[in-house]
Amino acid sequence: MLRKNWKRLGMALGLSLTLVAAGCGSDDGDTTETTESESAQLDYTITGIEAGAGVFKASERTVEEYGLDGWEVQASSSGAMATALGEAIKNEEPIVVTGWSPHWKFAKYDLKYLEDPKGVFGDAETINTMVRTDLEADMPNAYKVLDQFNWTTEDMETVMLEISNGADVVETTNKWVEDNAEKVAEWTNGVEEVDGTEIELAYVEWDTEVASTNIVRKVLEDLGFNVTVTPLDNAIMWQSVATGETDAMVAAWLPGTHGDLYEEHKDNLVDLGPNLEGAKIGLVVPAYMDIDSIEDLEAK
Numbered sequence: 001m002l003r004k005n006w007k008r009l010g011m012a013l014g015l016s017l018t019l020v021a022a023g024c025g026s027d028d029g030d031t032t033e034t035t036e037s038e039s040a041q042l043d044y045t046i047t048g049i050e051a052g053a054g055v056f057k058a059s060e061r062t063v064e065e066y067g068l069d070g071w072e073v074q075a076s077s078s079g080a081m082a083t084a085l086g087e088a089i090k091n092e093e094p095i096v097v098t099g100w101s102p103h104w105k106f107a108k109y110d111l112k113y114l115e116d117p118k119g120v121f122g123d124a125e126t127i128n129t130m131v132r133t134d135l136e137a138d139m140p141n142a143y144k145v146l147d148q149f150n151w152t153t154e155d156m157e158t159v160m161l162e163i164s165n166g167a168d169v170v171e172t173t174n175k176w177v178e179d180n181a182e183k184v185a186e187w188t189n190g191v192e193e194v195d196g197t198e199i200e201l202a203y204v205e206w207d208t209e210v211a212s213t214n215i216v217r218k219v220l221e222d223l224g225f226n227v228t229v230t231p232l233d234n235a236i237m238w239q240s241v242a243t244g245e246t247d248a249m250v251a252a253w254l255p256g257t258h259g260d261l262y263e264e265h266k267d268n269l270v271d272l273g274p275n276l277e278g279a280k281i282g283l284v285v286p287a288y289m290d291i292d293s294i295e296d297l298e299a300k
Contacts, residue, residue, distance in 0.1 A: 038094045038291065039298040044071045046283065047084050047097045051075040052234060054257030055098045055121075055281045062120045062283065062294060070300020073098070078206055082164075085109070089286050096297070099284030100257075102153040102208055102276070104160035114283040115293040121282040122256045126274035127208070130241050131248040133270055139247070141191045142199050142220060146248055148187045149216055150275045155180075159211040173214035177222070184219055194224040202246040205231040209251040212275065216250055235261060242268040250275050257281060 046063075048056045059073045076084070081097050082105060088095035089109055096114075105111060129146050136143040155176075162172045177184055199220060203213040217227045230246060238258070240246040242265035252258050252271075262271075283294055291297065 038289065039300075041094045042096060044068075044300045045096075046071065046073045047081050047095060048073045048075050049078045049081050049098055053098075054253065054259070055100055058121050058256065058281065059098050059283065062116075062118075065118050065120050066294050066297070068297055068299050071297070085286075092286075092288060094289060095286070097284055098281075100208075100281040101279065102156040102160065104157055104164040104207055105284075107157045107161045108164070110287040111284050112287050112292070113280065114285060114291065114296070116282055117293065117295060120294075121280075124277070125253050125256055125279040125281060127212070127250070127276040127279055128252040128254055129248065129250045129272040129275045130238075130252045130269045131272060132241055132244045132246075133268060134244070135247055135270070139197060139199060141194055141223065142197070142225060142247070144191050145187055145219060145223070146216070146250070147272045148189065149219075149250065150187075151183070151212075151215070153276065153278055155183075156208060156211050156276065159215070160207045163211065164207065169210060169214055173211065174218050177215060177218045187219060188223065191223060196224065196226050198226045198228070199248070200228040200230060200246045202230050202232050202237045202240050202249045203251045204234050204237050206251075212250045234258065238262075238265050238269075241265075253279065253281075 046059055048059055050056060056073060056075065062068070063071045063073060085095060085097050085105060086109075087093075099105075099111070099113065129149060131143060131146055135146075159172060159176050163169055201213050201216060203209040213229050217229050220227050230240075232240060237246075237249055237251065238261040241249050252262065254262055285291065
């Protein structure tokens with residue numbers, strides 16, 4: 001089991017990382033005035049998440065690549081970012097946030113990604129499953145479930161939205177598994193039940209990974225596994241699987257978000273491939289804002 005001093009160290013991002021903005025336009029419809037006005041109202045600030053997250057680093061590169069002098073990417077957490085976004089939308093105020101999808105905010109609010117002509121945020125991402133190198137030999141049934149696990153953005157966002165609205169994580173994910181028996185049967189096809197075998201899943205405490213990890217937890221528990229789920233900081237999550245202190249994770253965002261960590265640890269773990277495709281990151285804004293591209297933002 002993971003040492004007790006490896007506690008929950010942070011929250012995470014999600015499949016797609018981009019800057020998201022929300023705000024109001026001017027009454028006269030003048031594009032330049034609207035952009036300048038919104039940039040000033042935003043105090044030239046992008047509301048970010050943890051400073052070490054891939055989308056945060058990409059946002060900082062965006063400020064440099066687009067010549068957004070005077071702009072700051074403000075570090076917070078994914079929860080604080082979501083709260084700030086909700087408050088801005090409630091008051092129909094401008095806001096730019098680091099964004100990724102799948103995320104429940106896209107199911108709850110009318111949002112849009114700002115176009116990224118320079119491609120700083122990269123193309124679509126996948127969320128991959130990673131396991132320790134000897135898991136297949138030690139736990140072939142768990143390995144097979146993890147290898148066969150895959151779902152869609154719509155699946156994930158449905159679960160995340162319920163949890164964000166206050167539903168209990170365990171109850172919500174357990175019910176999803178029960179209600180989607182046909183899909184779950186594909187993940188457990190050819191897998192025999194076990195009797196209390198212990199397995200530990202690591203995850204970064206992003207809304208996306210809270211959902212996916214607890215879905216897998218329930219599936220493995222129904223097969224007789226004794227499952228522990230352990231929230232960790234991004235870097236420690238990767239290290240824990242690579243060193244075998246935890247058994248697996250379904251939380252690896254590639255190629256951008258966790259690219260550096262993958263390069264560091266890829267020789268000491270097994271990549272089982274995507275469990276979700278079509279993830280994205282970038283800058284996100286409410287749809288009522290009159291800007292559509294990062295190039296619409298003005299330097300200070």
